[in-house]
Amino acid sequence: MTQQENRVTAGMVVIGDEILSGRTKDVNIGAVADFCTDLGIDLIEVRVVPDEMDTIVEAVNALRARCTYVFTSGGIGPTHDDITADAIARAFGVNLPINAQARAMLETRWKQAGTEVNEARLRMARIPEGADLIVNSVSAAPGFRIGNVHVMAGVPIIMRAMLEALAPTLKGGRKVMSVTVRAGVGEGTIGGPLAALQAEYPDVKMGSYPQMGNEKVMTELVLRSADQALLHEAAEKVRAMVAAAHEKAGIGPPESA
Amino acid sequence: MTQQENRVTAGMVVIGDEILSGRTKDVNIGAVADFCTDLGIDLIEVRVVPDEMDTIVEAVNALRARCTYVFTSGGIGPTHDDITADAIARAFGVNLPINAQARAMLETRWKQAGTEVNEARLRMARIPEGADLIVNSVSAAPGFRIGNVHVMAGVPIIMRAMLEALAPTLKGGRKVMSVTVRAGVGEGTIGGPLAALQAEYPDVKMGSYPQMGNEKVMTELVLRSADQALLHEAAEKVRAMVAAAHEKAGIGPPESA
Numbered sequence: 001m002t003q004q005e006n007r008v009t010a011g012m013v014v015i016g017d018e019i020l021s022g023r024t025k026d027v028n029i030g031a032v033a034d035f036c037t038d039l040g041i042d043l044i045e046v047r048v049v050p051d052e053m054d055t056i057v058e059a060v061n062a063l064r065a066r067c068t069y070v071f072t073s074g075g076i077g078p079t080h081d082d083i084t085a086d087a088i089a090r091a092f093g094v095n096l097p098i099n100a101q102a103r104a105m106l107e108t109r110w111k112q113a114g115t116e117v118n119e120a121r122l123r124m125a126r127i128p129e130g131a132d133l134i135v136n137s138v139s140a141a142p143g144f145r146i147g148n149v150h151v152m153a154g155v156p157i158i159m160r161a162m163l164e165a166l167a168p169t170l171k172g173g174r175k176v177m178s179v180t181v182r183a184g185v186g187e188g189t190i191g192g193p194l195a196a197l198q199a200e201y202p203d204v205k206m207g208s209y210p211q212m213g214n215e216k217v218m219t220e221l222v223l224r225s226a227d228q229a230l231l232h233e234a235a236e237k238v239r240a241m242v243a244a245a246h247e248k249a250g251i252g253p254p255e256s257a
Numbered sequence: 258m259t260q261q262e263n264r265v266t267a268g269m270v271v272i273g274d275e276i277l278s279g280r281t282k283d284v285n286i287g288a289v290a291d292f293c294t295d296l297g298i299d300l301i302e303v304r305v306v307p308d309e310m311d312t313i314v315e316a317v318n319a320l321r322a323r324c325t326y327v328f329t330s331g332g333i334g335p336t337h338d339d340i341t342a343d344a345i346a347r348a349f350g351v352n353l354p355i356n357a358q359a360r361a362m363l364e365t366r367w368k369q370a371g372t373e374v375n376e377a378r379l380r381m382a383r384i385p386e387g388a389d390l391i392v393n394s395v396s397a398a399p400g401f402r403i404g405n406v407h408v409m410a411g412v413p414i415i416m417r418a419m420l421e422a423l424a425p426t427l428k429g430g431r432k433v434m435s436v437t438v439r440a441g442v443g444e445g446t447i448g449g450p451l452a453a454l455q456a457e458y459p460d461v462k463m464g465s466y467p468q469m470g471n472e473k474v475m476t477e478l479v480l481r482s483a484d485q486a487l488l489h490e491a492a493e494k495v496r497a498m499v500a501a502a503h504e505k506a507g508i509g510p511p512e513s514a
């Protein structure tokens with residue numbers, strides 16, 4: 001089986017004016033990226049869009065057509081600017097009724113807290129027809145899954161709880177492993193031989209990351225592959241290449257992490 | 258003059274496998290968002306894409322067609338995975354020669370540092386034909402501007418230095434001002450009346466943000482508009498609405514920030 005055949009991909013849509021204005025600094029992209037990597041899912045694109053119907057619909061439709069899974073964060077609260085459920089219903093061409101199960105979950109929590117039921121709060125029980133709920137252990141208001149699209153809250157702690165809830169429902173790809181080689185020379189010194197090794201090992205992805213702001217020059221080379229034997233073979237060659245560069249520069253052998 | 262006529266917009270493309278794998282957590286989106294807000298530019302969409310030619314070209318072309326400005330971060334270093342300059346040249350249909358001015362900037366720095374000139378390092382002097390350079394005060398390797406697209410480094414400190422360098426070349430829109438009203442009740446309590454006020458003031462954007470993890474329930478309402486008089490009129494009505502909700506809940510008057 002090739003890597004390609006077994007590839008599972010994801011796209012993410014981050015929804016919210018507050019991210020685009022800078023008022024809120026997003027941390028959900030990094031959380032979804034880590035989550036996908038752990039499951040062997042390749043996150044291939046993220047879009048950050050405002051609370052605007054057409055833009056959300058366009059982003060969700062573009063990504064759901066090309067990815068195995070789509071994850072969204074934001075816009076499922078009780079106020080007028082929370083229009084994600086409306087946009088997803090429009091993207092799938094379905095209605096958006098009050099969902100009895102979602103309403104029951106919310107009413108149970110509201111009863112415990114002595115919170116009144118009103119129209120704004122009931123917005124959170126509107127779920128596109130045909131969707132399954134994603135349990136929210138933090139504040140009860142559920143997310144939902146429709147087709148390959150998973151709609152989650154924007155509040156980071158709730159989003160992470162929803163990811164945990166839906167993890168068992170996702171199929172992962174082959175787990176991608178990584179090896180890091182630390183070089184005590186700059187990117188420019190090893191860029192040429194690294195490119196040659198990348199060409200020799202197309203199924204091992206080689207990334208090069210300069211470490212700024214350290215006392216000494218450092219470059220981290222990160223090799224990733226789903227093929228463990230190939231990964232270690234390529235890593236040996238990268239280590240040898242870095243060792244040669246170190247010797248030329250008069251420093252010791254490279255570290256691996 | 259209406260707000261629309263004077264609207265200046267921006268899109269951003271974050272380029273790099275390391276963001277999508279979770280290995281690096283992006284902080285450049287927030288920095289560009291803050292930068293745009295300060296200049297009165299509306300950041301309307303961000304895309305995070307991998308180090309893949311076609312995907313970068315598609316994202317840049319989509320956003321440069323619909324935004325006043327596009328900002329990119331990442332992929333302009335010396336290694337084989339740094340293909341942003343190649344992608345921008347392809348998006349604009351121009352060549353990518355070594356730029357004499359960029360080469361001179363780099364060679365001056367390399368001479369000071371005793372760094373050898375090689376093919377990998379010279380990749381950083383490749384600039385699309387017709388582009389202007391963006392000075393990099395941190396590590397000398399320049400960014401560039403071509404058409405409405407501004408290509409910057411991914412290393413956050415360098416990207417911020419490049420933003421500072423290009424700020425005087427950008428036209429800002431009318432500066433958008435904001436007023437924050439803090440409510441000591443949940444979003445669900447005020448969602449209904451807030452939606453009515455939003456409908457009454459379409460040119461004042463009203464966002465509602467629950468504050469999680471505090472001892473007491475809090476909601477921040479952020480009003481934004483380029484029209485100061487209208488903003489303050491709407492803010493007075495929001496304060497009155499929140500005061501009424503507070504009175505009903507038996508708590509004091511709302512705070513403004």
